[in-house]
Amino acid sequence: MDSGDTAFVLLACALVMLMTPGLALFYGGLVRSKNVLATMLQSFICLGVVSILWVVCGYSLAFGPDRWGLIGGLDWALLRSVGLDPGPYAATIPHLLFSAFQLMFAIITPALITGAFAERMKFSGFLLFTVLWTLLVYFPVCHWVWGGGWLGKLGALDFAGGTVIHINSGAAALACALVVGKRRGYRKEPFQPHNLPLTVLGAGLLWFGWFGFNAGSALAAGMVATLAFFNTQVAAGAAAVAWVTVEWIKIGKPTMLGAASGAVAGLVAVTPAAGFVSPMAAMWIGLVAGGVCYGAVMAKEKLNYDDALDVVGIHGVGGLWGALATGLFASTASNTAGADGLFYGNATQLLVQALGALAAIVYSFALSWILLKVTGVVTGLRVPDDEEVQGLDLSQHSETGYKL
Template sequence: MSRTPFPRLLAACLMLLASSPAPCEELNSADTAWILTSTGLVLFMTVPGLALFYGGLVRTKNVLSVLVQCFAVTSLVSILWMVAGYSLALTDTGPWPAVLGGFSRLFLLGLDADALTGNLPESVFCMYHLTFAVFAPALMIGSFVERMRFSATLWFTLGWTLLVYVPVCHWIWGGGWLAQLGVVDFAGGIVVHTTAGIGALTAAWRVGPRRGFPGTLMPPHNLTLTAAGAGILWVGWHGFSAGSALMANGAAGVAMLTTHIAATAGALVWMAVEWSRFGRPTLLGLATGMIAGLGIISPAAGFVGPLGALAMGILAGGICFFAIHWVKRKLAIDDALDVFPVHGVSGMIGSLLTAPLAVKALGGSGLPTGLDVLQQVGVQGIGVLVALGWSGAASLAILTLVDRFNGLRVGADDETEGLDLSSHNGKGYHL
């Protein structure tokens, strides 16, 4: 009887162990490090990124009010996420898991250092999604700046987060009924941009236009601040897109690459359209086109290839440019900082284009749903329409209640004086 030498036996055992699948609930340090980094990047997008971007776009007398709102919304939504938002959005232990999550993580009880979600600490997973929950309502601030009461902003944020963001997040990212239907959203085209976009448009319409709109020019007071904020958004968006792979892998790399390509294409196309129509390219146009490109790639970043990202960025730069004029001139709605035409429109278009541009013939990875392209487009359309309808109706209801019991708008004298002094007893500049 032959005897196997010990070194050969040891090598065979090691090979067998290496070929065995790793346990699904085992912490991966590399993935954890990347999602921790991505979490910081996404939070960096809101404060200071969005705060500076929006702050530079308003008039001098209202810059502090925008910064206050961004910081306050970030703080409020973070507490809401801790108390109930995370549990209701991203757990499936409740009695109606297709519609809403459960109560197992209320106040984040039981979420300790050893709790895992997949191969990540659950605390990291929770914190990463908290930054998305913060960014969505913060986006809406841009639509009603310079005239909404600060208390109304807080009440609207509270109601919108719990009644709009949390359920839509669960429906798509928490295994709810839209996910079961086959809706995909890699990094927030529906969950963040579509819901916030229509919520912003509803708020701008319900609050009413700023005094002097549309006849009075209201130019940005400090495009230097806006450029700094836009740059932060561009860098931070990679945490948004590449982080949504939830792993430090090739999908994250593709998502980062496609995000950058879409942003650059959007910026260049917006610049070209603006140059052609008005004779000069502007910094604001480049920055806005870049953000439109970031918005359109969000639902598709991990599914499409570079060619698909280029096509999406080109479309974003052109379509969103004309959407601004449609909202302000045709609809006569004072969406002050163009939240719906830039974020809402780009998010919806990107969600619909995800299926046809994710095909492998165009360099995409395909979609995991098993549906063909036409079926997936139809399912994506359902997801977009549901998010539009739910967010629009709920936003209108919340705003109506806030107006009745608190009031939405500051007085005419306060608006004329500026919200910095009238609401926050300060000035952005002492010259």
């Protein structure tokens, strides 16, 4: 047991927890004022719902003793045998602390999906879908990569969640946008963010918390954490500049929303690579992410699906680029962990990264589609048209965000 590592991961754990309220602010500012509280609640309530699932069976399913490479057993259900001594995943911190750190990842992943169906989904349907999705999609995919499952054994690299969190949530978000359907009046009336300063505050909290997200994934205060910390900053900054530059060329003006969106895209893209690549590689990952994710968001209009807050374009596409970029730029010369990528003589790593991404996309999209259909039968998915016009704050929660 190392007190320094324990203190470091405790702090990182708190930073990652802060990302979920940060996401609530980020999303809340992007919707219309009549839906701000409903949108924020969908993120915030995940702090409670997923925590309960995690204690009851989630940690065991995700990280418990492997069963067939697909899922963890129930040996650690109700956190049995998960105590204050070091566990199998980190030798210098308490097993319970490792579980707490991973819980924060499990919380924010379904919260990310909510941006795809913002302003139109019933709260009861959201709750049921979140419970089912977390149990049947997040926990298995997490086990595949980090818990001793088949992708981890194959050698897939995912330092802090490019595949487990961002590709996984992005594929689910696409299914949600298609199954739930477009917002009433989509492309016929303006859907402008009602409070961009709120969104910028949320983006700042996400950026701040992301240092815990990525550096904390080293699970020790040392060289790898330092590398991941620095790479996080470089990639986010580069992506913000790239997004604003492309936007400036395309529409003639740079925007604050573009800078915030670009920063988040860079953070997403560097997540799987943060502890495996050099700072120069992180800069390139961020620069490409800014341009590619901007293009993906613009393509949404041509593809005619209503991903309200661009979860697919930023988290899905950004996570996919990050997973593949890890297979390109990973270098044992730059860090003390991982394997070499294509640019350092190991083409196999890129193939493994692509396979892992494809597996997560197909599984998450297909299961999400099925779970949405089940939810639609049990609770219904969408609010009635008159409640959507009124706004979800009043119709679903009998409250308003602003009293002016």
